[in-house]
Amino acid sequence: MNAPxxxxxxxxxxxxxxxxxNNMTSQFRSLPSVEHVLSDDRICKIVSEFSRQPVVSLIxxxxxxxxxxxxxxxxxxxxxxxxxxxxxEAQSKWRAWPADVINGTGVILHTNLGRSPLSAxxxxxxxxxxxxxxxxxxxxxxxKRGSRQSHMANLINEVTxxxxxxxxxxxxxxxxxxxAAIAGGKEVIVSRSEAVEIGGGFRIPDVLLQxxxxxxxxxxxxxxxxxxxxxxxxxxxxxxxxxxxxxFRISGFTHSPLxxxxxxxxxxxxxxxxxxxxxxxxxxxxxxxxxxxxxPQESINDGVDVTFFSGDxxxxxxxxxIICGRAKLVTKISQHPLAxxxxxxxxxxxxxxxxxxxxxxxxxxxxxxxWQMISMKPSDIFTRAEAWxxxxxxxxxxxxxxxxxxxxxxxxxVISSWGLFIPCSENGDSASKxxxxxxxxxxxxxGRIEDENVIIEPRTVLVEDDQELIESLNYARDKxxxxxxxxxx
Ligand SMILES: *Cc1c(COP(=O)(O)O)cnc(C)c1O
Numbered sequence: 001m002n003a004p005x006x007x008x009x010x011x012x013x014x015x016x017x018x019x020x021x022n023n024m025t026s027q028f029r030s031l032p033s034v035e036h037v038l039s040d041d042r043i044c045k046i047v048s049e050f051s052r053q054p055v056v057s058l059i060x061x062x063x064x065x066x067x068x069x070x071x072x073x074x075x076x077x078x079x080x081x082x083x084x085x086x087x088x089e090a091q092s093k094w095r096a097w098p099a100d101v102i103n104g105t106g107v108i109l110h111t112n113l114g115r116s117p118l119s120a121x122x123x124x125x126x127x128x129x130x131x132x133x134x135x136x137x138x139x140x141x142x143x144k145r146g147s148r149q150s151h152m153a154n155l156i157n158e159v160t161x162x163x164x165x166x167x168x169x170x171x172x173x174x175x176x177x178x179x180a181a182i183a184g185g186k187e188v189i190v191s192r193s194e195a196v197e198i199g200g201g202f203r204i205p206d207v208l209l210q211x212x213x214x215x216x217x218x219x220x221x222x223x224x225x226x227x228x229x230x231x232x233x234x235x236x237x238x239x240x241x242x243x244x245x246x247x248f249r250i251s252g253f254t255h256s257p258l259x260x261x262x263x264x265x266x267x268x269x270x271x272x273x274x275x276x277x278x279x280x281x282x283x284x285x286x287x288x289x290x291x292x293x294x295x296p297q298e299s300i301n302d303g304v305d306v307t308f309f310s311g312d313x314x315x316x317x318x319x320x321x322i323i324c325g326r327a328k329l330v331t332k333i334s335q336h337p338l339a340x341x342x343x344x345x346x347x348x349x350x351x352x353x354x355x356x357x358x359x360x361x362x363x364x365x366x367x368x369x370x371w372q373m374i375s376m377k378p379s380d381i382f383t384r385a386e387a388w389x390x391x392x393x394x395x396x397x398x399x400x401x402x403x404x405x406x407x408x409x410x411x412x413x414v415i416s417s418w419g420l421f422i423p424c425s426e427n428g429d430s431a432s433k434x435x436x437x438x439x440x441x442x443x444x445x446x447g448r449i450e451d452e453n454v455i456i457e458p459r460t461v462l463v464e465d466d467q468e469l470i471e472s473l474n475y476a477r478d479k480x481x482x483x484x485x486x487x488x489x
Contacts, residue, residue: 024070024071027070027076028067028070030076031063031066031067031070031076032063032079032082034056034059034060034063036079037059037062037063037079037082037083037086038052038055038056038059040079040083042083042087043055043059043083043086046086046087046090049090050090050094054094055086055090058086058089058090058093059082059086062082062085062086062089063082066082098114099444100443100444101113101443101444101445101446102443102444102445102446102461102462102465102468102469102472103446103460103461104445104446104447104448104455104456104457104460104461104469105446105447105448105457105460106401106402106403106404106417106419106448106455106457106459106460107403107404107405107406107407107460108370108373108374108403108404108405108406108407108459108460109312109313109314109370109405109406109407109408109409110406110407110460111199111200111406111407111408113446115312115313115319115407116312116313116315116316116317116318116369116370116407117369117370117462118316118317118318118351118354118355118369119316119354119355119358119367119368119369120367121354121357121358121367122317122318122350122351122352122354122355123351124354125350125351125353125354126318126347126350126351128350129346129347129349129350130347134346134350136148136346136349148343148344148346148349149165149166149167149334151353152165152167152349152352152353152356153165153166153167155353155356155357155360156322156324156356157324158360159282159297159356159359159360160282160296160297160300160307160324161297161300161301162296162300162307162324162325163325163326163327163330164324164325164326164327164330164331165322165323165324165325165330166322166323166330166333166334166339167311167320167321167322167323167344167348167349167352168320168321168323168339168342168343168344169319169320169321169342169343169344169345169348170310170311170312170319170320170321170342171276171278171280171308171309171310171311171320171321171322172202172207172321173321173342174308174309174321174322174323174342175207175276175308175321176207176210176211176338176342177211177323177333177336177338177339177342178274178306178308178323178333179207179208179211179212179213179239179241179274180211180212180213180336180338181329181332181333181335181336181338181339182238182239182272182274182306182329182332182333183211183213183238183239183272183274184211184212184213184238185212185213185214185238186213186214186236186237186238186239187213187214187215187216187232187234187236187237187238188208188213188214188215188216188237188238188239188240188241188274189216189217189218189229189232189233189237189239189240189241190204190208190215190216190217190218190240190241190243191217191218191219191224191228191229191242191256192217192218192219192220192221192224193219193220193221193222193223193224193245193250193254193256194241194242194243194245194256195215195217196243196245196248198243198246198247198278198408199247199408204241204243208241213238213239214236216232216237218231218232221250222250222252222253222254222255223253223254223255223256224255224256224257225255225257226257226261226262226265229257229262229265230265230269233269233271237269237271238271238272239271239272239273239274240262240265240266240271240272240273240274241274241275241276242259242262242273242274242275242276242304243276243278244275244276244277244278244279244294246277246278246279246408246409246411247278247408247409247411248411249411249412259273259275259298259299259302259304260302260303263302263303263304266305267303272305272306272329273303273304273305273306274304274305274306274307274308275299275304275306275307275308276308276309277294277295277296277299277307277308277309278309278310278313278408278409279293279309279310279313279314279315279407279408279409280296280309280310280311280313280314280315280322281293281294281295281296281313281314281315281409282295282296282297282314282315282359282364283295283314283359283364283365283371285314285374285410285413288374288375288415289415289416290405290410290413290414290415291410291413293314293409293410296309296322296324300324300325304325305325305326305329306323306324306325306326306329306330306333307323307324307325308321308322308323309321309322309324310322311348311352311355312407313407313408313409314370314405314407314409315355316355316364316368316369316370316371317351317352317355317356318347318348318351318352318355319348320344320348320352321342355368369462372463373403373459373460374405374415376459378416378417378418381417381418381458381459382398382418384458384463384466385398385418385419385420385458386398387466388420388456388458388466388469388470388473389420391470392470392473392474392477393474393477393478394422394474394477395423396420396421396422396423397420397421397423397453398418398419398420398421399418399419399421400416400417400418400419401416401417401418401419401455401457402414402415402416402417403415403417403457403459403460415459417457417458417459418458419448419455419456419457419458420455420456420457420458421453421454421455422434422453422454422455422456422473423452423453424452424453424454424480425452429480430452431449431452431453431454432449433480434454434476434477434480435447435449435454437475437476437479437480438454438472438473438476441471441472441475441476442468442471442472442475443465443468443469443471443472444472445469445472445473445476456469456473
């Protein structure tokens, strides 16, 4: 008795739904076939640029998405819509990446924007070592096998005064390798004020753990004395590690020993002193109106046994980690199995050696982009901002600003500068929308937003990019206006 009525119910439900299903069926039928999309002239152009197979996969994915839209009761795109989407996806998915960006933020070492731009000479060195074979590990004099480290090490020793050096992938791996080779399985004494996170997951206690060394913290968060280190030394001590507080400041009632005092303690007790400097600043920042950033030369001159620093912070070169120190210890480090795992590549070696050469030739402030930026005079910056303002199709202001070093260097230190202010609220635009258009310009620009102004800082814009910056700014303004007019219409 129950069965027929159930069947009837099912029938009734189907009957009610029959019209939308018919509509859906016709929508499915109206979707173009893969072949049909492929035959469109605009798609033929994409195929000729990227080849058939990846375009077919992209078309299939787009048609699949259109079917899903239909099932959800949404209007699927027509052929023009599908083609437009394919064009957009092909361009963004298969573009060469990363894209060249103009840094208008005023942060000189912007980690998200790739830290240090390279000098023209370093860029040329990268190009030639990449396109050709090289004498990377080959001695052209003897015709025998050479070392990828020796030439680089000689240059670094010359500028830092170090006895020996090696270069690895980055400073994080330099510190990890140094600890593993010198203090693996032993205790490493670190001040509580320095057992910190430097950023991007680089935390001193974790790095020590991974290196196989044992962290022995001494002192307090704000005050640590030489006596604290001395009292912690046992026969199981492998090293004393000093970490430069590169991206934070402890101020007020503080104390930490001078490097020299720790070196004396190390000599007396035969414990190596390791110094993680972070930045690798080879020029004196106090000459440019900032606090003095500790320099590798000073650390080495003070007698530190091994010094570690980055190649792409204030040194102004490629991503790399530099290890300088006493020959015996540097040899031990270079022979550790981890050294091969963190080996530097030839492209970075080429860029780093060209960068170090600028220091040897005493031309760093003229040739290395970040030092050009740091040393740029405010009056020259004002003149550049004026030139930008007069080349633009719209009104802007020039106001006093402050730039920062960034990249975990000199926290709290600023360089006074002049910025181009683009007022957005008065024109019915919003600063975040304008900034969005700037990021999508042919040459993307990243600026800063402050009180509904988009600010572009001349100090961090490479001089050769001025023309493209103007074009991107005018583009963003046109976009904003087109949108405003569309809204009002
Ligand atoms: C930045 C920094 C590091 C990490 O250097 P990378 O080259 O980014 O790997 C390590 N230690 C200190 C003190 C730093 O400032």
